[in-house]
Amino acid sequence: MFSKKNNTYYICVFFFSLFVLFLYGPTFTIILLSFQGPDGGLTFPLNGISTYWFEELWRGGSVVDIGSAFKRSIILGIIVMILTVVLSVAAGLAFRKKFWGSNVLFFITVASLIVPSIVLSLGIALQFRLIDDLTKWIGNSLDISWINDSFQTSLGMYSSGLGAQLTWTLPFGLLIMFAVFNRFDKSYEEAARDLGATPWKTFKEIVLPLIAPSIIGIALFGFTLSYDELARSSQVMGSGNTLPLELRGLTTTVTTPIIYALGTVTTFVSFTVIAISVGFYLFLKRKKGI
C-alpha cells in the first residue's frame, strides 16, 4: 500500500520538501541579507558582501542596548532551564503514583498550555500590582523606612517574568516526563530496592541515568522556550527588557539590515543550543547502550 514506487509516494516527498523549504527558506533569506555591505537594504538584491552589520551590532550602533538585553535573556533562559528540569522531574516522579490533587494538577498543566498568553500576562501583572500596593500600604502604616524610601515595584525579570515563563515551559517538561515514565522499565528500580538501596540512591544510581537523555530534552525546551518567549513575558518583565521584547520593538523602528544581523545571531544561538542538546542526547543514549 505505502510502496515507494507509486506516484503518491513522490507527491508526498515533493509536498514534504516544499514544507521544509517553507519552514526554513525565509530564515535563510535573512541570514543571507545580514551579510550585506554598508549600503544594503531590507530586500534583495544583495548590496555587496561584508560583516558590516554585525560589527555595527557589536558596537551597539543605532540600536537600543542589545548587548544587555541579550545577556538578560541568556541568564533568564538558564535559570528557567534549571528550574524547569528540577521541578518537572520531581513532579514527574510524583505523578508515577496517584496523589492528592494529581488530577487537578494535570488539568492545570494542560490548561496552562492553552490559556491565551495575554490573559495570563495580564493576570500576573495585576497580581504584582496588588502586591506592590499592599507592600506600600504596609510600609506606610507601619512606617517601615526602606519600603517608604526605596521600594518601587516587585514586578521584575526574576519575579513575575520568571514565573510567567515557567507556566509555559513546565507543562512541556511534565509532559515529557509522562512520556518517559510511560515506557519506563520498573524492574531495574525494583532490583535496586530489593538489594537494599535507599529511595534516593535508587533515584541517583538507577532512575537518573536511565532518564538522563530525556532530561536533556526538557532542558532544551526550558532554555529555548524561555529565550524566545514573548507573549507571556510582555506585560511582566518590569524595566529590563529581554531580547524578544526588544526585537519586537525594533520591527517597527529599524529599517536597516542590522535587524537581520541580530536575527542571524539569535538564530545562531538557538541552533547551537539545539545542536549541543541533540549531540549530548545521542551521546547519553549511546553510553546507556540501550
Added chain:
Amino acid sequence: MPNLFKIKPSVGLLSLPYSLVFIFFFFIPLVLTFVISFWDYNEYSIIPDLILENYRYVFENCFSFENGMCVTFKTYLSTFMFCLITWFFTLIIGFFVAYFLAFYVNSLTWQIALFLLCTIPFWTSNVIRMISWIPLLGRNGLVNDFFLSTGLTSTPQEWLLYSGFSVVLAFVHLYTLFMIVPIFNSMMRIDKSIIEAAYDSGANGFQILWNIIIPLCKPGIVIGSIFVITVVMGDFITIGIMGGQQIPSIGKIIYVEMSYLQLPAAAANAVILLFLTLLIIWIMTKMIDIRKEL
C-alpha cells in the same frame, strides 16, 4: 486518602514546588483577573468595587445595529476568521506532513531525523521567523520582483505584506507544528495490519485514508486544532507585526487597554476571551468522545 501519605510520605510531595508555581503564577492571577474585571478605575489607580461597567463598556452600541456592527463584534469576527482560515491550512498541511512521516518513511532513524527537522524552528525566535518574510513579501521583495519580471502584474502588490494574507501566512508558518505532533502521534498508534487488511479486501488509497486513517486520527486532529485555535484566538503579536499594527484582534484590545492602565477594562476583555476560548474547546471535545477514542 491520609493513608497514602503514611505509606509514601515523600513521593506526592515532590510535586509541591511544581504545584506552587502554578498556584502562584497561574491560578491566583486568573482568579484576580476575574475579580478585578468587576472593579472600578481612574487614571492612576484601580478601585475595589462590584460593577458591571467594564463589561457594559465592551459591548457598548453592540445591540442597536443602527450604525452597522460595533467595533467589538467586528474585532471578534475578524479574530474568528483568522482562527478558521489558519485552522484549515494548518490542518491540511499538518495532516499530510504527518501522513508522510508516519506511513512513507520506513526507517525509525529517518522518521526521527525528519520529525526533528520539522520541530527545530519551534525552538527558534518567533519574531525573527516573522520578520524573515519581509525580504520575500515586501514592496521590493522577491515575490513582487517575480510578479513584475514575468509580467503577471504591472505594479508591486501591496496585499502581500502587512495584510490579512501575511498574518495567516505567518500563523501557518509558526503553528503547523502544533498539528503535526499530535496527528503524527495518533498515526503511529494505528495498527498497520488494519490497513493491510483493508488493502487486501480491495480498498483503494482514498478509501483507506477516509474510512480508516482519518477516523483513527481524530483525537490527534482535535488536540492539534485546540492548540492552533487557542493560540490564534489570543494572539496580539503576530497580528501586530504581520498586520503592520493595523489589524485589530481581541488580544490587542487587552494589550492596548493595559498600556493605558485601564486594567479592569482589560480584565473584563480577558474574561470574555477566556470564556470564548473555553467554549470552543468544550465544543471541540464534544465532537469526539476522547475516552472512547483512546
